[in-house]
Amino acid sequence: MITKGILDKIYEAASIQRWNDHVRPVEFTELDKQAHKMILAYVLGKLEESERQAPIDWLKLIEGGIFEFFPRVILTDIKAPVFHKLMSRKGREINTLVLQKMDEDIKGLGGDFADNFKNYLFDPNYARFEKRILKAAHYLATNWEFQIIYNTAPFVYGIDKTKEEIENQIEDHYDLIGVQKISLRKKSFGFIDLCAQLRFQQRWAHSPRVPKTSVLGHMLIVAMMSYFCSVEMGACRKRNYNNFFSGLFHDLPEVLTRDIVSPVKTSVEGLDEIIKEYERMQFDERILPLLPSSIREELVYFIQDEFSNRIIEEGIIKKDISGPQMDSYNMDQYSPIDGEVIRACDKLAAFIEATLSIRHGIRSQHLEEGSEKIYREYSNLGSGGINFSELFNYYK
Numbered sequence: 001m002i003t004k005g006i007l008d009k010i011y012e013a014a015s016i017q018r019w020n021d022h023v024r025p026v027e028f029t030e031l032d033k034q035a036h037k038m039i040l041a042y043v044l045g046k047l048e049e050s051e052r053q054a055p056i057d058w059l060k061l062i063e064g065g066i067f068e069f070f071p072r073v074i075l076t077d078i079k080a081p082v083f084h085k086l087m088s089r090k091g092r093e094i095n096t097l098v099l100q101k102m103d104e105d106i107k108g109l110g111g112d113f114a115d116n117f118k119n120y121l122f123d124p125n126y127a128r129f130e131k132r133i134l135k136a137a138h139y140l141a142t143n144w145e146f147q148i149i150y151n152t153a154p155f156v157y158g159i160d161k162t163k164e165e166i167e168n169q170i171e172d173h174y175d176l177i178g179v180q181k182i183s184l185r186k187k188s189f190g191f192i193d194l195c196a197q198l199r200f201q202q203r204w205a206h207s208p209r210v211p212k213t214s215v216l217g218h219m220l221i222v223a224m225m226s227y228f229c230s231v232e233m234g235a236c237r238k239r240n241y242n243n244f245f246s247g248l249f250h251d252l253p254e255v256l257t258r259d260i261v262s263p264v265k266t267s268v269e270g271l272d273e274i275i276k277e278y279e280r281m282q283f284d285e286r287i288l289p290l291l292p293s294s295i296r297e298e299l300v301y302f303i304q305d306e307f308s309n310r311i312i313e314e315g316i317i318k319k320d321i322s323g324p325q326m327d328s329y330n331m332d333q334y335s336p337i338d339g340e341v342i343r344a345c346d347k348l349a350a351f352i353e354a355t356l357s358i359r360h361g362i363r364s365q366h367l368e369e370g371s372e373k374i375y376r377e378y379s380n381l382g383s384g385g386i387n388f389s390e391l392f393n394y395y396k
Contacts, residue, residue: 004394005105014211023153032199035220040137044178050294060127067120071098095121111231136173191290207366209357223247225345233384238332246302253279307343311336340383347378355395
């Protein structure tokens, strides 16, 4: 079962400031960095898979991203050189501390999550290739942030050394075809750049809120929640994979339209469908051409009708499948996606965003009315056999 401790730790990442010893024109948070990193890991992995026929264990890559997320929250914003020095000398002790801090929260999760976490931290041969992809994604995401900082204040003492260290790390991963393509700063870079811009779009933009969360960070939160739910449901490997990445990309079209708040969408009859139609048109015209051909079809499957349960049977997408019926399609061959579970996670994330701010003393009519409406409409959902009422009540 997903614990409140896990949800709390996920949201702590929204308060961890990155590069806070540099001149920053905008705030950079750990949550946004980790979200961008997982998008990069997806692109790098798909390119290795399609162009190099490299065998990738996608569940190890997804879990690896989650396993690397929590230590950053627990250890907070240690500067990279210091962190690497500490890990080289006291890595085992630090990883033991991380596991101790996470033990109560992860031991009740389904599957082999707790054992895999331990193996990931202590076994250098566990998920070796997936770790390499995640490391490359980490430095590419870091470099994207750093370019903004460097161009803002290139005169700061020591900044050129930081630039060189990041570039050296990227060069060390240049054997990965995705690193080569992104370094060209052409189509693939354009997609990665567009995704990163979602960090500048604030959720609940019409209300002050603490901690602030961006659309980019929210996408990772929904993805992680969806994955935990999938594990609890006993989902097959493809269903786990689909639910995570469908959650990760579910708000991607908002890079073209911005975050249009739900009350606006629902206040005018037919407006929501017009927005979705426009998003589809813009997505086809502006985003799809940036993607490698090996990714396009899958990404469309992830984000179209994002909150509908769907499968692929004999090459045909079937939508609006009932929750109980989805269990009969719990096989890789059907490529199932639990859109209803992703929607419930999306609403749970919005509810937590509002209630956390209210608890911090930053409240507004929008937050209070929004949280009450979400709780009333979605807290009793039982999608995928998950008791969302209990998850909502953690924050009620």
